Amino acid sequence: MMKVKKGDLDKLGLLFERYNRPLFSFFYRMCKDSDTSEDLVQSVFERMLKYRESYTGSGTFTTWMFSIARNAHIDHYRKVKRRAIPVEIDEERLEVEEDETAIIDQKEQKKSLLEMALERLDEEKREIVILSRYEGLKYKEIADILNTTEGAIKVKMFRAMKELKDLVTTLSEECSYE
Structure with a gap:
């Protein structure tokens, strides 16, 4: 990035090759839409x-990059909110996911439950969970991105993981009754 800063703009292509997938993964886990993720x-x-x-x-470069990513995500949804586009849950998608959950093996079922629970967490x-567990950032880096303290991130992460565990348990029980 230092070379890009100095004017060697070709190096941005190398950064794109290296970081476009982690960014796409971050955005996709946040919004569950491939087109929006690619745009972001x-x-x-x-x-x-x-x-x-x-x-x-x-x-670290990734801290700076994910700060930009976070701001891009926030800006995108502010624009969407201004346009008053309703966000709807795709009932057919949920039904398909429930049908598939019944077919797939136990490991895939747990992964599916985790993803469903993750979607139910507040943004x-x-x-925080995505940046830490999926993108592999340290609490300090997440704190820098979110402009808070490492201690605050640890507390939020603890609470998020507890809520995630409770959601997985609830979803697991719901699935077992069906």
Whole structure:
């Protein structure tokens, strides 16, 4: 990124190759929409180019990148909210997921339950879990992204994991009754 900052814009392509999948994964887990996730990944790289002068190199690159990603996600949903586009739950999708859950093996069922539970967490908790468990960021890096303390992230992560566990248990019980 330091080379991009100095004007070697070809290096942005290397960064894209290395980080587009983790960014897509982050966005997809946040919004469950492939097209939106792809658009947001592009937006992050556009912003990285636009704001390259703000990169200092003092923290980790991924912290800076996920800060931009988080802001892009927030900005996107502010625009969507202003347009008053209703967010609807796709009932057919939920029915298909329930049918598939009955067919797949136990390991896949647990993974499916976890994903469903993750979707039910509020956005802040889901974001912290995704950044920590799926993207592999340290609590300090997440704290830097969210502009808070590492201690606050630890507390939020503990609460999010407890709620996630409770949701998985509830969903598991619901599935066993069906």
